[in-house]
Amino acid sequence: MTDFVIPAPPTPSIPVAGGGAFPVRRVYCIGRNYAAHAVEMGHDPDREPPFFFQKNPDNLYASDTFPYPAHTSDVHHEVELLVALKSGGTNIPVDKALDHVWGYGVALDMTRRDLQGEAKKLGRPWEIGKAFELSGPVGPVHPVAKIGHPDAGRVELKVNGDVRQEGDMNQMIWKVPEMISYLSEYFELQAGDVILSGTPSGVGAVQRGDTMEASIDGLGTLLVKVV
Numbered sequence: 001m002t003d004f005v006i007p008a009p010p011t012p013s014i015p016v017a018g019g020g021a022f023p024v025r026r027v028y029c030i031g032r033n034y035a036a037h038a039v040e041m042g043h044d045p046d047r048e049p050p051f052f053f054q055k056n057p058d059n060l061y062a063s064d065t066f067p068y069p070a071h072t073s074d075v076h077h078e079v080e081l082l083v084a085l086k087s088g089g090t091n092i093p094v095d096k097a098l099d100h101v102w103g104y105g106v107a108l109d110m111t112r113r114d115l116q117g118e119a120k121k122l123g124r125p126w127e128i129g130k131a132f133e134l135s136g137p138v139g140p141v142h143p144v145a146k147i148g149h150p151d152a153g154r155v156e157l158k159v160n161g162d163v164r165q166e167g168d169m170n171q172m173i174w175k176v177p178e179m180i181s182y183l184s185e186y187f188e189l190q191a192g193d194v195i196l197s198g199t200p201s202g203v204g205a206v207q208r209g210d211t212m213e214a215s216i217d218g219l220g221t222l223l224v225k226v227v
C-alpha cells in the first residue's frame, strides 16, 4: 500500500442509473462537434480534425444545483452526450471503439464564456473558462448493457421551460467511435475516462434563479437550478 503523506483525495465519480457509481479518471471534451454550433461560434463547419480540451475529473458532479461561478458575467450552458469508458488503449480502430464504452449520460459543459473568449483571443489555454469548480453537472450514466449505443435522438436544453438548444446526436461531425479512435492516437485511454461529445447550437447565458432542463432521447432529463 502506498504511504501517502497526506490523506488521499476521494476518487471522483458520477452516479449510475439503477445504483452504483462510475469512477472518473479523465474528462475529454470535444469542441465544435455540431456544424450549427461551429457556425454560431464563428467557425467553418467543415470536417476539420477534431480538437479536445479537458475538464477536471472532480468538475463532474450530480446535483440539482449549479452555483454561479466567480469572475464571470457570462456563463453559458452546453448540453452534451457523456460517454463513459470501461477500458481503453492506444490506436483503437473505429470499428472496435464502441467495445470500450460502458455507458452514456447527459452532461452540461458549463462555460465562463467571457473568460474562454479572452483566452482564445490571447492564445491562452481554456481551463479558466471550462475547468472550474462544479462546471460539469451530470445525470446518471446508463449502461450499454441496458440501452445499447445511441447514435441518433434529440438533444435539447430548456431554460425556464423555453427551448434554447436543440439538435440530434446524428448531427455530430465526429461520431462517438471516431472520437474514441482519434483520442486514442494521442492519449492512452483507460477505464474511467469520460468524453463530452460537443454541443448543438443555441448556447447562451444563464442567470441565478434560472432552471436548466437538459435532455437526450433515451437518457433522461437533467434538471439543474442556477444558484
Ligand code: MN
Pocket: 029, 030, 031, 078, 080, 109, 196, 198, 199
Ligand atoms: Mn462543450
